Amino acid sequence: MQLRAIISCEPFSIPCARSTAYPDPARGCVVVTGASAGVGRATALAFGKRGWKVALLARGTDGLQGARREIEEAGGSALVIPTDVADCAQVEAAAERAERELGPIEIWINDAMATLFCPFEQIAPEDFARATHVTYLGAVWGTRAALKRMKPRDCGVIVQVGSALAYRSIPLQAPYCAAKAAMRGFTDSLRSELIHDRSHIHLTMVQLSAFNTPQFDWGRTCFDKQPQPVPPIFQPEVAAEAIVWSAFHRRRELWVGFPAVKAILANRLLPGLLDQVLARSAYADQHIDQPLPPGRRDNLYEPVRGDHGAHGRFDDRAKSSSLQLWITMHRWTTVAAVVLLILLTGSLLA
Template sequence: MAAMAKRLDDKVVVITGASSGIGRATALEFARQGAVVILAARRMAALHEVAEACIGAGGRAMVVPTDVTDQQAVRHLADRAIEAFGGIDIWVNNAGVIAFGRFEDIPDDVFEQVLRTDLLGTVHGCRAVLPHFLDRGEGIVINTASMVSNIGQRYATPYTAAKFAVRGFSESLRQELVDEPGIHVCMVMPASIDTPLWRHAANYTGRALKPLTPVHPPEEVADAILSLARHPRRERFVGTEARIAAMGNTMAPHLTERALARNIERDMFQNRSAPATSGGVMTAMPEYQGASGGWIEPGQASGREQARQRVFSWTNLSLFLLPLVLASRPLSGRRMRPVW
């Protein structure tokens, strides 16, 4: 495992949700390191486009169209990778969809499909690869969670429920593997990322959506996933605001929930209406196949705009930190009440 942690060339990496967004960015980064990438998603044409880019980047690639909600399809994905390349070194559970709207407004079938994709897709991936890892005595699973695996998100109940469950599942599975030191279960928890996830989202809010500020490029998450592949550890945040929100929710959950709810109301919507849509939740959309969702314009994240986003980010984070600081300083001659 020491050698595998240091080198990624010729390692066999399975990535679900590889047709766009974080999955696509991650596949390209592994390919640049000389890895073999097995690309899985629902969209055949998009997967072939990613495969060509990976080969051009110096890696090898194989396309296996896969719906992660289908357990047999995911087992087939693992079998194809093992048959073609002799084994699997790293498995990235990344496939995900999202639905926005008040809990009572999200249709039952859409709600359940988010859970099937985001939670059961991760479970199916682990079921498919874990026997292989146990036989070999080594392997790395990297589950893509979210900052909302630590704190709730207004208007995103199915996604948040699934990501909380992914966190709990990962922690429980890690305990079951405590006597298997060569097998690692890692988790990456991104904040707001510029991916097509927002373009593919089911939307029942009545308003057009946008990612929360600040928006991070998908390559930041890809770098975090590669870091976990080289040096496995339990979890890794992407975006300081994700870590601070988790800390705030632990120390002062009531205040943190209220601050985040208000920030979402202010910052997650564009100034126009939008019709109700199931987006790409039930059926894959052909549009938006890139790693980026187009929320960061070329050059936007540098210079003045980058500074503005940092100020905006730290202003929002202060909403979490200030109550915690005040709560930790007792007033002279007065008994402090806990804030949580």
């Protein structure tokens, strides 16, 4: 999928200029948090394939090195920066190193996350805090580090990787749902501040559906069955394309997948009904009838060793494309096609 309309920023240029051609990636870099696995890994590779220098941030060194190898094999370049995004000082140090070794940060992607599959009352307070610090405050610290460098240049893009759960929470994932909702509130507040300051920095949020990532193999759980994403499930490359596209198009928010659209709109119209439906179905929908493997480890406090890649264990069930996303990314083409169809139908019936 080719991107044609992008934001081009020369270092220290004011303001950002829109272009119909690719900029020279040598002028700057993109930072991706959560880049060792899942959607972050797929996103980092998508940028690398387009010639960008990618700063890879996550805790798991094995996964980061694997991402670096994939990017280099695709013809890009990457810098591994082991970082716990819950630590503001580590995020600031990572941003400083990225700019020192790769050039000005033009794009910052906040994707790192942690989740638990557990009823709220069974979650230890320190576990709830940890998941919140990674998923919510990790995005806050990343945004702070990016703004510190983008504001003097009055140029840059920050993409918050959100979820439909930022609008419609589900049971058994209270920390994650709350963190994504907090991220949305934070993003909306900051966006208004940037508009007030007449800033040319673009801030956007991508709301995802369910994706086939390794988080369901290492997310902490209170249950004796294996977790799964609520079907239907998409491959992480679908999310990666949406995130890359969002970095180059001035949309306030992008919804990815019909399930995200349905959840967000249904919650606006019938939130009480959804409460009842999810109470009945969401417990079973988040697990498969298979026991947890012996010795299973979670990554809440420490990364799970090994390179786990972008995909989880649901390749046989995951969709590799989204019609809804294509329509959203080509809305004027879609509108023109609908208008043409109406005109042709009218002429045939006349």
